[in-house]
Amino acid sequence: MSIKIALAGNPNCGKTTLFNGLTGSNQFVGNWPGVTVEKKEGKLKGSKDVIIMDLPGIYSLSPYTLEEVVARNYLITERPDAILNIVDGTNLERNLYLSTQLMELGIPVLMAVNMMDIVKKNGDQINIDALSRELGCPVVEISALKGTGIMDAAAKAVELARAGGKAAPVHEFGSEVEHVLDEIEASLGGGIPEAQKRFYAIKLFERDDKIAAQMTMVPDVERLIKGAEEAMDDDAESIITNERYTYIASIINGCYVRKNRQKLSTSDKIDHIVTNRWLALPIFAVVMWIVYYVSVTTVGTWATDWANDGVFGEGWSLFGMEVPGIPVLVEGFLTAVGCADWLSSLILDGIVAGVGAVLGFVPQMLVLFIFLAFLEACGYMARVAFIMDRIFRKFGLSGKSFIPMLIGTGCGVPGIMASRTIENDRDRKMTIMTTTFIPCGAKLPIIALFAGALFGGASWVAPSAYFVGIAAIIFSGIILKKTKMFAGDPAPFVMELPAYHMPTVTNVLRSMWERGWSFIKKAGTVILLSTIFIWFTSSFGFVDGSFGMVEDLSDGILASIGRGIAWIFAPLGWGSWQAAVAAITGLVAKENVVGTFGILYGFAEVAEDGQEIWGTLAGSFTAVSAYSFLVFNLLCAPCFAAMGAIKREMNNAKWTWFAIGYQTVLAYGVSLCIYQLGSWFMTGSFVIGTVAAIILVVLFIYLLIRPYKESRSLNVGVKAKSAA
Structure with missing residues (x-):
């Protein structure tokens, strides 16, 4: 019979680090029944019959947030064999509040005081034996980050569970x-x-x-x-x-x-700078610029060039040996076995060109994910949420809305799901509508492709894409909060800032791999099927009244569909059927934009100098139209998976279509302004589209600066009702 050990503790107490250390790769991730709060469980290393359940980080067992409800329901209904209560030793008083509630459940509790290395470094002392006597439950000291004492703590928790240990005696009130x-x-x-x-x-x-x-x-x-x-x-x-x-x-x-009670800790000193009212935003901007500069423009580009030109290109040199690339190997194999032309075209021009064009950008993504994992693990991203709370609150959102957006940098789906923890219904709906404006991992290949092919690897392109998303969220908050649907004060935001610490290499690499592997799996499933569809519809069509393979892709079914919708995007500067089709296929999965270009522009073909033929793609865009295309794909309706998540979270078809419609209309309007006004400033061309763009800018400014009439009338109405 298996033994269940529940991990419970405050947010940022080191619970996830401990869970990863105890379970390693034996983890199973899902959702709690009926809700979308993430559930992690895993088997203890070396013990097949011991299941570790990672409960959501909570401050109490009061039912104020969904995490608290989930944790309480699990503990009451499932009743694990023991609770391993992780306590932050640097903030003992705050953490013990939850501990007193856990002990009242009548379940054996083992307390693990975490971050003891930091406690000792600060010169503080915690008498573990005395703490155990006072609480009436066993207490151990650990350092989850360094792995000190964690397996001993797990062993004691298992021993407590197997012995049917008595619950800790509850304290008496007045x-x-x-x-x-x-x-x-x-x-x-x-x-x-x-x-x-x-x-x-x-x-x-x-x-x-x-x-x-x-x-x-x-x-x-x-x-x-x-x-x-x-x-x-x-x-x-x-x-x-x-x-x-x-x-x-x-x-x-x-x-x-405590030693030196009045002395500021190292974290406090750093926070005086990075959370400063005037310095916080410039520092955040510089940090994100460095992240994207290294990920997309320098180190990430070198790695991606090697992947595109070597692995998915002509080949590369390894210890003096010439290793052929995948297209060369596949083509040689197909020729040797005498493969049919249509099947050879499917494999080379469809699967290898499409999926290969997407997978070629994996190195850049992995570099980005390493940076994000480091910033999250060291404690800086928690400060960013605090910083953004000050800004978001002025525009109708709380810092809680930034947490889903932060999660959404990996994938928009869990980001949307994370909005479930926001109690205020209006704030939750607005967060769902705006979370996907932040560039997710799937949009990074689009950013990287255009930064390299159209802007010569300019360092400003990738960071600007991130801040375009931030700006879209802020401006949306200002505009939407002035409507009756979203009027009202933002929800309060309480977050405990963890002490800064150096993350372990293992945890950073684990986080990077989990995000990267999720992307690779999508490339092997959704994107593979999409590229096969794109290849078929682009390679087959009606010529001279008969249906069959076409030599010119412009004669294919896809080209006919693209020409039918290209006029919609012509005012945005990219009215070619290839660009129109790429934008539409991006609704299935954003990576498909690159995959589609890979098929339509023949990225599988390699020039003599080993470089991909990006010239044809670059020739289809100007700098202004390229940035217009990039912004449209960043802000428009997300992929089908994210749309499904929006529908589940909204739980209302009208709200779902409103969210998708708002995102698409905003993307179209912003892209129209970028292209029309950019062309006017750069070439002096003033056309009817320029007039439309000027009208949109004036309307946009009006919506931003108009007074909060709806909000004030709503608040007055509430006050009047309360007074009555």
């Missing part, structure tokens, strides 16, 4: 509260296990809405609670909170000795 809790606990029916009655009694005392129906079991419960509130001159929930912190303070005074 006499007034204890009297009410005893009455409630004694009145709870047999449907609740004895071990959980204390937890239910406390939650009923706090008037927990999620289990308020239980109050009918307890006679005169409201009278008892009101009596305690009157005696202590406070509301029930605040009474419990104050009692918990009083208890925690009594423990810490005897177990925790």
Whole structure:
């Protein structure tokens, strides 16, 4: 029989690092039943019968956020064999608040005090034995980042579970509260296990809405609670909170000795600079510029050139030996076996050219993912959320909205799903609508292709794509918050900033590989099928009244479809059927934009100097139209998978179509302005499209600066209703 160990702790306490260290590659990722909060579980290294469940990071078991509801429901209904409670040793008081609640569940608890290396480095002392005595549960010290003591902690948790260890004794509140809790606990029916009655009694005392129906079991419960509130001159929930912190303070005074209480830590000193009101944004801009410059323009480009020109090109040299590229090997094999022309064309011009054009950009993506993983693991991205909260709040969003956008840099689907944790319905809908404006991993090949082929590897192209997404989010927030649909104050944002620390190479590489492997799998499934479809529709068509393979791609079915829709994009500067088709196929998967160009422009063919034939693509665009195309594909409706995620999260067809429509219209309008006004400034051409662009800019400025009439009327209405 398997043993279940639940990992529980505050956000940024090192829980995920510990989970990765305990399970290694034996992980299974999914969603909790009925919700889209990510669920991770894995088998303990060396123990096939021990399952580690990674609960969402939470601050309490109160049902304020979806993560808290998920964690509480799991602990109450599933009842794991033991709880491994991870506590941040550098912030013991805040972390012990959750610990006191976990101990009330009647499940054996082992506390692991994490970051003990930092605690000792700071000169602080935690008396582990005294802490264990005061809490009544076993306590161990670990460093999840360095892997110190983690396997011993897991072994003790398993031992505790197998021995059917007793739950930690719960602490007692003040006499007034204890009297009410005893009455409630004694009145709870047999449907609740004895071990959980204390937890239910406390939650009923706090008037927990999620289990308020239980109050009918307890006679005169409201009278008892009101009596305690009157005696202590406070509301029930605040009474419990104050009692918990009083208890925690009594423990810490005897177990925790701080050195240099008034001295600023290294993290505090760094934060004085990176979160400074005036310096924070310029520093963030410089950091992201460096990330994209290295990923797309320098190191990433060298690696991608090797992949495109070598692996998916003519070949490369290895220790003096000439190694042929995949197209050369495949073509030689097909010729040797006498493969039919149509099948040879499918494999070479369809699969190798299409999928190869996408996979050629994997090195750049991996470099980008390494940077992002490092910034997340070291603690800087948590500061970015804090920085963006100050900005977003002015425009109607909270810093919580930046978390899904941060997740969306890897893939828009989990980014959209992460918006589920935002309590405010208006903020959640707006976040869903704007999250995919941030360039995800699938859009990086488009950015890299155009930066290299159209802008000569200019260093400003890739970072500008990121900040175009940020600008679209901010401007959307300003505009949408002035409508009745989204009017209202943004949700509060509370986030604990972790201490800066140097991430381990293993964790950074693991994060990079998980994101990269997800992209590669998509290339082997969705993109493969898409490129086969694109090859077929571009290589077959009607010529002289008969259907068959065509020599000129402009005679194919795809070209006919492209010419039928190209007029829509002509005002944006890219009215060729190839560009129109690429933009449409990008709706299936954004990587398809590059794959489509790979097929239509013959990226599988290699010139004598080993360079891809990008000249034909570059000849189809000007600098202005190329940037217009790039921005359109960054801001328009996302891929089908992300659209599906939007539909699941919106849970409403009208809202889904509104979100997709808003994204597409905004993308079209911005791209129109970029091309028309850019052409006017650069060439002096003033046409009807220029007039339309000027009108759009004026309208856009008006929507940005107009007063918040709807918001004010809504707030007045709410106040008037409250006053009545």
